[in-house]
Amino acid sequence: MITQPRFLPLPLLLALWALPLAAQGPEPGDPDYDPLEDDRLWGEAATVSPEDAQTTSPELTFLLQEPERTPHHHQNQIRLSASSLEDGWADLRQCHNDVAAIRRMVIVYNEQTIDDLEIESTRNIDSAQVLDGDRVDLRGVTRDAEVCVTARMQLVESEGDGVYRLDNGPFVRRFLDGYFPMRVTMAVNWGDLGLQLEATEPAEQEGFRVVSSDHGLMFDTLFEGELRTRIRLRNSP
Structure with a gap:
């Protein structure tokens, strides 16, 4: 899995590769208290209403037309090297x-699989900083906002016999019981490592476009619900 961030705008919950949020937990002041786990901090959504949700089911549905409102777009560029096939x-x-315009947002990554997390650029965001090496804290997010980060991620798993797997997800944009449209684009570049795409899950279909070459692949999808993907690569004969 690439990463498992909890992406918690206050008051909107936008989970990307998310860990479940606990309904109850330690109280403020407790050493184990985590505001990301405190449902009471969500408040009233100023930019998203539950009535706008297309569905209340986590079942994956690919969308063939753009929704009326521009959806959140999550883009990933992954570059594999020879050492990636050895250590992951x-x-x-x-x-x-197109992040929702809200006062605060925190993106939390899996601390065990991330290193060298840095903010590369922001747009229409008052302030952004990396905290504790595994989270990005955004303040004053306004319309047409963008944040880009760079990092090293442990995400490649060898299955043996020259086969490598990249598991990602779940990608999900959710508020209370509603699931909202989201777009995910992922590009994987392996250069001259002699790999080829063996399969993707989901397989290429309407709403899930996959393009591959001798040096990399890209998929692009617009969906509602929860998306989990698997990319399987194989050494070229």
Whole structure:
């Protein structure tokens, strides 16, 4: 899995590769208290209403037309090297576009699989900083906002016999019981490592476009619900 951030705008919950949020937990002042786990901090959504949700089911549905409102766009560029096939670590550049305009947002990554997390650029965001090496804190997010980060991620797993797997997800944009449209684009570049795409899950279909070459692949999808993907690569004969 690339990463498992909890992406918590206050008051909107936008989970990307999310860990479940606990309904109850330690109180403020407790050493184990985490505001990301406190449902009471969500408040009233100023930019998203539950009535606008297309569905209340986590079941994956690919969308063939753009929704009326521009959806959050989550973009990933992954670069594999020869060492990635040995230790699993790869370079990641990740951007979030058309983020909801809210006062605060925190993107939390899996601390065990991320290193060298840095903010590359922001647009229409008052302040952004990396906290504790595994989270990005955004303040004053306005319309047409964008944040891009770079990092090293441990995401490649060898299955043996020259086969490598990249598991990602779940990608989900959710508020209370509603699931909202989201667009995810992922590009994987392996250069001259002699790999080829063996399969993707989901397989290419309407709403899930996959393009591959001798040096990389890209998929692009617009969906509602929860998306989990698997990319399987194989050494070329």
